């Protein structure tokens with residue numbers, strides 16, 4: 126039967142869910158508090174420069190294909206994908222970097238040239254990583270996290286030891302060179318936890334990296350948001366921006382309305398893609414399934430300090446994606462996860478979309494995005510942001526052997542307080558609840574409210590987890606669960 130479904134938020138997960146639910150024949154309305162859609166994946170445009178505010182790495186292209194195929198479409202119907210070659214570059218010191226090619230054969234050669242015997246070891250490691258990818262990303266993540274039995278399959282039983290070992294140990298058993306170890310530990314950082322807290326099975330992220338490659342949608346990740354908006358509109362979804370949800374009304378244990386900018390709008394089903402903790406705060410306390418202690422006890426993915434910089438010249442000696450791993454990885458990780466504080470010497474990441482995409486900066490200029498991962502909940506004041514910009518840009522100049530400070534036209538920043546005010550993010554987390562073993566699948570906050578009928582959740586704090594591909598999958602999972610519950 127056709128239902129009125131009201132969706133909170135317009136991030137990737139909400140947009141995905143809206144498409145599936147509209148396809149099922151329901152009336153769908155999205156309410157987004159901000160002026161523009163896209164949530165953490167919004168875009169900043171300034172003085173002829175364009176920046177993705179959040180995600181910049183397009184990984185797992187098969188997940189995007191599968192999403193659009195569910196609607197008889199292809200990504201290329203909406204946006205152009207460019208495979209980055211090289212995929213990315215990692216700096217370990219001045220003039221000391223490793224470039225990761227866009228194909229495994231060349232990456233194996235690079236490994237071998239750095240550590241004798243590591244090429245063959247990488248080939249074997251990647252075979253296992255590919256097999257894990259096939260199990261995890263083609264099958265397991267498409268299960269709704271309702272029961273532990275979902276994880277017990279013929280294939281996972283054979284690999285059970287990989288759920289109890291961690292990927293950091295696994296990599297260190299096989300590889301000795303610290304640079305290769307850091308490169309292999311990097312992909313699981315997208316899952317939001319330390320490699321030493323991430324199960325070995327999650328090497329599927331290494332297959333996503335070396336096996337499937339790094340892609341760039343022309344005009345940036347935001348073109349994927351625009352593609353999904355277009356699809357949603359084609360399917361009949363209505364989208365309202367500048368529409369803040371202030372409360373979820375519950376009557377007789379059933380969610381039946383939202384308060385939007387002071388007005389009541391009724392719905393048969395309420396679905397929230399806003400941060401889970403915030404969504405529950407829109408309910409009276411007795412209707413919340415998870416306590417403050419619950420959230421406090423969870424491992425959150427990091428927050429970030431970001432800078433969006435317009436440079437008056439082309440930047441040398443960097444690739445589209447460049448990682449700066451020239452300082453101690455473990456010390457910074459401790460400052461994020463164990464004893465939260467501003468890191469003394471932060472690792473950072475920089476992206477220069479205008480290296481690939483002429484549309485993102487005026488001719489002869491460069492758009493630069495800099496990201497420092499941080500513990501959520503840190504004190505965030507302008508002086509600290511400035512201090513950290515100075516820290517990383519000075520290191521950047523030294524490592525890449527050039528001066529850039531005097532070529533900055535403008536810089537904008539985004540940090541903990543912005544994640545809270547812009548997205549109602551718990552403690553200003555950037556990408557949700559980490560995917561550790563104890564926060565996987567049925568152990569994550571549920572897609573369906575445990576206390577309120579007709580209230581559902583999607584997005585990076587629920588199943589399957591952080592990242593754009595999981596957000597698309599989350600939208601699909603919740604739409605199937607809603608259909609089942611009708």
Ligand SMILES: Cc1cc2nc3c(=O)[nH]c(=O)nc-3n(C[C@H](O)[C@H](O)[C@H](O)COP(=O)(O)OP(=O)(O)OC[C@H]3O[C@@H](n4cnc5c(N)ncnc54)[C@H](O)[C@@H]3O)c2cc1C
Pocket residue numbers: 133134135136137138139156157158159162163164165166178179180181182183184368369370371398399400403429431496547548549555556557583584585586590591592593594596
């Ligand atoms: C800096 C950064 C870098 C990242 N890099 C990558 C990357 O390279 N690759 C990758 O795959 N992933 C990356 N991610 C993660 C990825 O962007 C997210 O996992 C994904 O975009 C989350 O989508 P979502 O739908 O779950 O949530 P969101 O995008 O947060 O959507 C939630 C929406 O709800 C809205 N909302 C909140 N409260 C209300 C309310 N009361 N009323 C109405 N609306 C409300 C918010 O404004 C927001 O639009 C990154 C994230 C960040 C922040």
